[in-house]
Amino acid sequence: MAAFKTPLRFFNDIDSVSKLGLLSLGLASATLLVFVSFNFINRFSGTKLTLVAGDEKGESYIISKAIEEVVERKSNIQIDVVATGGTKENLEKLEKGEADLATAQADVITEEINIIRNRNPQLSEPQLQVAERTVVILYKDLFQLVVRDANIKKFVQLKGKTISLPAKGGQYESFKQVAKHFGLSEKDLKITGLDSNGKSNPAYNDGLADKDFLGKKADALFRVRALGNRSISALVQKSSGRLVAIEQAEAMKILHPALESAIIPEGAYGGNLPIPETDIATVAVSRLLLASDKVDKDVIQEITQIIFENRREIANAVSPNHPEVKPLVATISQPNTTNSSGIPPIHPGAIAFYEQSQPSFIQEHADYVALLLTVVLLIFSWLRQIKIWIEGRKKNEADEYIESAIKLMNKSLGDVVFRQQLLDEAFNAAAKALIQERISQESFRTFNEAYKTTREALEREAKFDIENIEKNQRELAAKYIKEVVELLNYDMQNKDLLQQKIDVILREVAQRLIADEISEESFRTFIEAYKTTRDAIERN
Template sequence: MKRPIWFVVPFGVGLIVLSTAILGSFKSDRCLKMAAGLQGGDSYFFAEKIKNLVEKYSEGDKKVCITLIKDPTPQGTEENLEKLEKNEAQLATAQADILVMRDFPNIQLGNQKTVRVDSLVLLEQAEVVSLLFPDMYQLVVRDDSSNIKSVSDLENKRIALPPKKGGQIKSFAFLMQHYGLITKEKNLVTMIEVGEKDTDLKKALCDDKTVDAVFFVRAIGNQNIRELLKDRECKARLVSIDQAAAIKIQNPYLEEVEIPEGAYQGGKNPIPNDGPDNVPDYQKQKVKTLSVQRLLLARKDVSPKEIQALTQILYEHQQELVKEFPLAANISPPNKFKGVGLPIHEGAQAYYDREKPSWLEENSGTIQVLQGILGLAIPVISGILLWLKQREQARKNKADDYIREVTALMDASECVHGVAEYLRAYNSNNTKQLKKFSEVIIEKTAKILIEKKSAEIDRSQNLISSDSLKSFSKTLRKVVNAIEKIPEQATEELLHTISERATELWDGYRQKRLQNRWLPFVSNWQTKSFELISVDNQKTQTATLKSNLDATLRNALAPKDTRQTLSEESQFEQFLETEHLEIRRDLDSIFKRAVNALVEERISQESFQSFRVVWQIATGDADRIPM
């Protein structure tokens, strides 16, 4: 039966409209969202210029689209990184120094309120695209505070609390911790909460004089700092960070620098002023400080082609950026951070290596000579090269094992903290907090459980040492024993959910592990090491896997008659302190094993440096590193 034309035409029109809408939404989804902090800030202004430049020069198969995330609330590095990790943004700007800062002291306000400064979570998605420009630690005081000549002189002085959101408060806490002015035991400075608007800071320092000092992490020439320093009634000045060279040792992202004379005002009365012209250079009062790079980051799952195209536009049209934003002259490749902290994105690296000759091109002459002389020995040479490659891969895998052990202990630390917070919520019957910290406990323990099961498989194939297996086993026992401090019924519910979550995570983890092993080992690991889940039936496969993981989890339980739940606040604090010390001892033990492996050439220097950075993040104490 033929359908009437009046039915077909509207249907066809509707289909076209729907297709257009779908294609339009697909096109908009291709735009990379960029988190660049608060509107009006240096990073956001720079990001706007980058967005405009990309729109102007992006074309063809290298088309890139960027949209900026606009948020009216104060935003900074921490919020940018959170958006990047949650895939709410694919690009972000970030203050580099806070990436390796850990174990901040709490900040006590003058009104007895406490501001908690949290460490960043370990970043799993962020990779570096480029260095953008340097920010500077800048401490501004009123000139009538004549007795403040160095950071140490801030003792018993009033300081404006940096914005609670962002990287400045972490940099401030790190600086105060170095000088011993704010520690976990004491606060020797008086922190005043003055608001987070630029006008609030000026009013507190210059007009009301309710604070003696203000701390910034901003680029040289920042307009807000310039206004403070040029205010004739306020008479503000910069103070040197005299121990900058020592502080740099604790953080690989910091550099000791000087703020040049006249940076904020030139002429006969420069700001800052090093001293009279007739004074020798060695007697001049240089303003020493620390610089930290502002980074452009991308999620590692963003297409390398898109990031390569973005990087190409950024560098090939850099001069155009400089005209509108002079700090763009500082854009440079992140090569000096190789082996320290975050990796370089594959797309950005492809652009940086665009003119770099391949190994074959560099050694083509030598290869031709060798081919002529040693034609018959090629199979032998190939065998040696293959052996060397296998040996180098084995050394890298060994370093990766140490990194996995440290990461598992970091997860354990968060889990132990989650248990203490869960117990507090349990006592106060706070259902919202119970749910929040249940999720933390489940997620972290599931990851550790997977690492333990994977370590058993690796050990059966002689891919890891018995020491590594013992380390993962001990870490799993640690978190399970912590969970046992929770009332029994809740403990059983958590353990059941942990097994289910570990089962969900297993396939993704397996693929990642297979990719990280060299091919000859991969096939062996893939065919023999996962026999426990190799059955054809999907339901049986999942049930078998869950049963295996559940058995591994429950083997870590202590006998029921030895378990002890916690109910008092004093018990929670003692529990956290004991577990923290034990985790620190375990981290030190792993570090010693890694050092021995380096000395015995079982891991390479480069791999050790990658491990060292992760270990430093985990311990939050660079001074403990003996190298």
């Protein structure tokens, strides 16, 4: 009890903001724990789905059983495949929520959507409330008409004939579409699947229809089955049955967008004596795997991924008793929901898989992207090389200015003044090159440092030269002053000779002054000495 009170006392001691933070953190942790636990349990407990797949002898049922086996082996999803009377019943179960997945003929689904659209013309395409969502296209079903009477060569010639056909499911709906296109109504035909009151016999199936045809109780038999179907093969090989063309598929597509043109190739049901003897035109329709819009997106995404990534295993899972069905697995494909395709919208889970499996823009256009990158890199390399070349030229020109400035320190190039003039000219040329962007600012700064250094050196040299000149002038002036003063030591008796000598010295000093070999100041000093000496000579 004391242990329990301690946390409560701690909780009471903290401030209100901290209490709110702790409560929020605790609530978030609890929510996360519940979410993780739910997903963990859901993941390992598995999902159970019901798949309605038509007649047990039909290709869609056989492929559905193979898909069931592979999906259950590859995931925790459990699928229960149920045999039904065909597409019509499958769609009804899907609408009522009695099934999660279904196989169906695309044309029958289109008719259902058209009925909803006609009842509610104000609804836009996204608002159409249909439970069906497309997952994959399993294979193509072909409309196949088998007759016993050699005189029946066209569908329209079935008028007044008995057709061996169960009056239920998508197969029956497809037959009525074709009959209506050729102007035949139910009154023009006798359908074995209808009772005497014209109502569908629920117990009548494809097996009984085959027996009626083989027993010559019917003139023709209609099937919507994949090419190479075993029952049709038996009918055309073991009886006098012949395949008859069903033409004008493109015309039928105007009202029934899900229908396509197809060919039953020569020898499809026998090669020695080819059955049929020539290629026969007919109508094809996609057999779809549908899912209810209420099935979780992640579940459908996982199923779609397993189907597309394990088609070989699905083919191997097909019953050995039905080898003709195995090749159909290879035709499983992604649906195309363009306006002309005539199939329901794709389930969000399937879209999630298709979008992640589709190549990105870069992957899809890898060649062009690689070419573009190559061109960009080449252009970049060219620009870089041009830049390097331009910078190199700028550097070389700047180096020339720097070198010319440094060389002017050499005395052999002339006197200081001349070299200072050359240095100023180099500075003006460099400044002009900077303005014209022939050299960079950084290079100009480097040149300016060299210019200053050379300028200072030349100024020091000039100052030194001036000092030497002044020194030499002073020494020269002192020499002449000494010569004048020494004349006082000569014999004063010959005044004229002394005056001549002193005048010679004066003229020589004057010439030195004119030649700038003696400064004016030194000359004035000399004149003072000259006057003093001359006066002394004259006095004596």
